[in-house]
Amino acid sequence: MEVLLEAKNVKKHFPIRKGLLSRVVANVKAVDDVSLTVHRGETLGLVGESGCGKSTLGRTMIRLYEPTAGEIRFNGRDFTTLKGGELRRARKNIQMIFQDPYASLDPRMTVGQILRQPFEIHGLLGSAAREAKVLDLLKIVGLKPSHVNRYPHEFSGGQRQRISIARAIALEPEMIICDEPVSALDVSIQAQILNLLKDLQDRLKLTYIFVSHDLSVIEHVCDRIAVMYLGKIVEVATREELFKNPKHPYTQALIAAIPRVGEGKRKIKKSLGGEVPSPINPPSGCYFHPRCPHATEKCRTQTPKLEGSLHEVSCWLY
Amino acid sequence: MVKPTAAREPILKVEELETTFFLKSGPFRAVNRVSYSVSKGETLGVVGESGCGKSVTSFSLMRLIEQPGQITHGRVLFQGHDLLKLPEKQVQKVRGGKMAMIFQEPMTALNPVLTVGRQIDEQILRHEAVSPEEARERSIKMLKKVGIPSPEDRYSNYPHQLSGGMRQRAMIAMALSCDPEVLIADEPTTALDVTIQAQILELIQSLQEEKNMAVQFITHDLGVISEISDRVMVMYGGMKCEEATSEALFNSPKHPYTAALIQSRPQLGHREHRLRTIEGSVPAPHELPAGCPFQNRCPRRIALCSKRPPEIEIQPGHRVACFNPL
Numbered sequence: 001m002e003v004l005l006e007a008k009n010v011k012k013h014f015p016i017r018k019g020l021l022s023r024v025v026a027n028v029k030a031v032d033d034v035s036l037t038v039h040r041g042e043t044l045g046l047v048g049e050s051g052c053g054k055s056t057l058g059r060t061m062i063r064l065y066e067p068t069a070g071e072i073r074f075n076g077r078d079f080t081t082l083k084g085g086e087l088r089r090a091r092k093n094i095q096m097i098f099q100d101p102y103a104s105l106d107p108r109m110t111v112g113q114i115l116r117q118p119f120e121i122h123g124l125l126g127s128a129a130r131e132a133k134v135l136d137l138l139k140i141v142g143l144k145p146s147h148v149n150r151y152p153h154e155f156s157g158g159q160r161q162r163i164s165i166a167r168a169i170a171l172e173p174e175m176i177i178c179d180e181p182v183s184a185l186d187v188s189i190q191a192q193i194l195n196l197l198k199d200l201q202d203r204l205k206l207t208y209i210f211v212s213h214d215l216s217v218i219e220h221v222c223d224r225i226a227v228m229y230l231g232k233i234v235e236v237a238t239r240e241e242l243f244k245n246p247k248h249p250y251t252q253a254l255i256a257a258i259p260r261v262g263e264g265k266r267k268i269k270k271s272l273g274g275e276v277p278s279p280i281n282p283p284s285g286c287y288f289h290p291r292c293p294h295a296t297e298k299c300r301t302q303t304p305k306l307e308g309s310l311h312e313v314s315c316w317l318y
Numbered sequence: 319m320v321k322p323t324a325a326r327e328p329i330l331k332v333e334e335l336e337t338t339f340f341l342k343s344g345p346f347r348a349v350n351r352v353s354y355s356v357s358k359g360e361t362l363g364v365v366g367e368s369g370c371g372k373s374v375t376s377f378s379l380m381r382l383i384e385q386p387g388q389i390t391h392g393r394v395l396f397q398g399h400d401l402l403k404l405p406e407k408q409v410q411k412v413r414g415g416k417m418a419m420i421f422q423e424p425m426t427a428l429n430p431v432l433t434v435g436r437q438i439d440e441q442i443l444r445h446e447a448v449s450p451e452e453a454r455e456r457s458i459k460m461l462k463k464v465g466i467p468s469p470e471d472r473y474s475n476y477p478h479q480l481s482g483g484m485r486q487r488a489m490i491a492m493a494l495s496c497d498p499e500v501l502i503a504d505e506p507t508t509a510l511d512v513t514i515q516a517q518i519l520e521l522i523q524s525l526q527e528e529k530n531m532a533v534q535f536i537t538h539d540l541g542v543i544s545e546i547s548d549r550v551m552v553m554y555g556g557m558k559c560e561e562a563t564s565e566a567l568f569n570s571p572k573h574p575y576t577a578a579l580i581q582s583r584p585q586l587g588h589r590e591h592r593l594r595t596i597e598g599s600v601p602a603p604h605e606l607p608a609g610c611p612f613q614n615r616c617p618r619r620i621a622l623c624s625k626r627p628p629e630i631e632i633q634p635g636h637r638v639a640c641f642n643p644l
Contacts, residue, residue: 049511049512049513049514050482050511156599158599159599186367186368186538186599186600187367187538187540187579187582187583188367188578188579188582188595188596188599188600189599190582190583191582191583191584191593191594191595191596192595194584194593195592195593195595198591198592213511213512215512215586216541216583216584216585216586217584219584219586220584220593221584243586243587253513254512254513257512257513257515257516258512258541258586259539259541259542259544259545260541260544260545260586261540261541261544261568261580261583261585262544262565262568262569262580263544263545263565264544264563264564264565264568265361265544265545265546265547265548265564265565266545267523268516268519268520268523268545268546269516269520270513270516270517270520271513271516272513272516272517273517275481275483275484275514276511
């Protein structure tokens with residue numbers, strides 16, 4: 001399979017500054033030495049709990065955040081060193097959909113203006129062709145031509161997410177990073193948006209990075225899944241493999257914590273005690289060891305590496 | 319562990335509850351003649367999408383509806399009294415005392431400028447004749463009980479100094495400080511991560527068992543509701559559309575809306591290329607049709623649906639409000 005995007009040892013640290021001279025007193029290690037490949041046409045899921053760095057990693061991949069260290073290659077080219085016009089042209093190929101369609105659409109622009117903007121920025125098409133393209137985009141995502149002159153506040157959450165999707169596919173990108181695209185939506189609307197994303201993938205041969213905290217959604221849409229904990233990837237495997245044979249104790253706990261529908265009332269047992277430690281001052285050794293039921297002395301002192309060929313896991317148990 | 323619900327005595331009984339918001343666009347019935355009951359030691363799950371009236375229902379029970387909203391009909395029977403008829407003074411005694419509530423976002427429900435301990439003290443002092451020292455002791459005991467480590471230190475922390483999970487625990491400690499008989503939990507785990515969610519659900523369940531509390535658990539999450547509830551009530555457009563045991567509701571739903579809702583959710587191990595969807599979206603207040611609120615999106619609609627469907631008992635304990643049930 002052809003590799004479309006490759007991240008090598010990517011780090012994203014946010015400095016914490018204090019005092020009169022704004023000296024850096026600590027770093028939030030939001031993404032801490034992550035390597036990952038995404039193949040053309042697949043959907044790669046990034047899953048983990050709040051603060052694990054999944055969204056930061058997604059944003060760093062398209063350089064919405066500049067990586068602190070590491071290399072990102074897109075289509076074989078180093079994406080991290082591109083500047084100005086070159087970066088702009090390269091970004092045409094990677095688009096993003098955000099969680100909150102209320103915040104990611106400019107409230108003072110009509111839908112038409114929002115959808116015309118990508119073409120204006122990149123100087124593509126004449127004005128008549130742009131108008132036609134905008135109407136075409138609306139149709140593709142299931143909105144009406146009459147919606148073109150309306151403002152975002154006139155739409156429901158699901159419809160707004162459709163507008164964001166139309167904007168993301170406008171320039172026919174090769175890859176879209178979907179950052180919790182259905183988390184803010186009601187269940188019945190979630191299904192509509194997930195179906196739309198799937199149809200668009202088939203039709204436009206898109207590659208997705210799908211960021212979500214919801215394992216049921218991740219299982220539904222993803223071909224391969226990377227589980228993150230405290231800025232690191234702890235396990236990567238295909239969907240079938242990960243759910244059938246989860247190896248990392250954290251992945252096992254996450255899967256065990258998913259509520260099951262239709263099995264009636266049961267005695268709920270927590271699958272994991274404690275809370276996620278601070279990424280400013282992460283634990284020694286394996287970051288998961290303070291909450292891990294299998295932790296040994298080695299886990300407290302030595303950091304495991306992500307290893308394996310098809311099913312990668314970063315844990316001293318294996 | 320699930321005891322037969324029929325044998326239990328209902329402790330809270332809601333009859334024909336109706337709450338209306340008098341908006342500029344006209345009156346909107348957020349809760350439209352809803353009846354149900356909850357028994358001691360039982361969990362009633364209330365599920366539905368945004369705007370279905372599930373939260374307004376619980377706010378109505380506690381008489382926490384503000385202008386332009388008003389409870390326009392019905393009775394809420396608790397300990398032999400109709401809460402809707404009691405003078406405000408007496409309702410205040412019940413609220414936070416024998417009937418307590420926890421909310422989705424403890425950051426907004428807790429007072430940011432008072433320490434967590436002080437807020438629990440206040441609740442105890444308001445409802446019971448104890449000295450401030452006794453109240454403090456009890457607050458610390460409650461914090462310990464809900465699994466907050468080093469409760470003596472946490473007692474003097476402000477809400478922002480606690481994590482989301484710990485704040486939710488603190489709110490549970492506050493709600494349970496006066497031994498309520500009914501706990502209303504409004505999306506208490508929605509803002510939490512799955513592993514923390516499991517911790518909080520385990521906590522609520524074990525406290526419920528210990529105190530034999532009745533719990534009304536409101537959420538939009540079908541998985542959570544399925545696991546925690548003895549019985550489940552589904553709401554849509556301000557009305558109750560179905561009620562059954564958790565097992566019956568999720569395995570043989572009778573209302574077309576319930577069935578569609580269950581099928582539209584991705585489920586582990588049942589992967590299909592496309593999810594079933596419900597056409598359109600939840601109608602806005604002024605768009606609600608007369609009669610069955612779901613008729614415009616319903617695949618089983620018949621002519622009768624323009625009238626309000628009566629609630630029928632399709633099997634013992636399984637009630638559905640639909641003219642053409644599955």
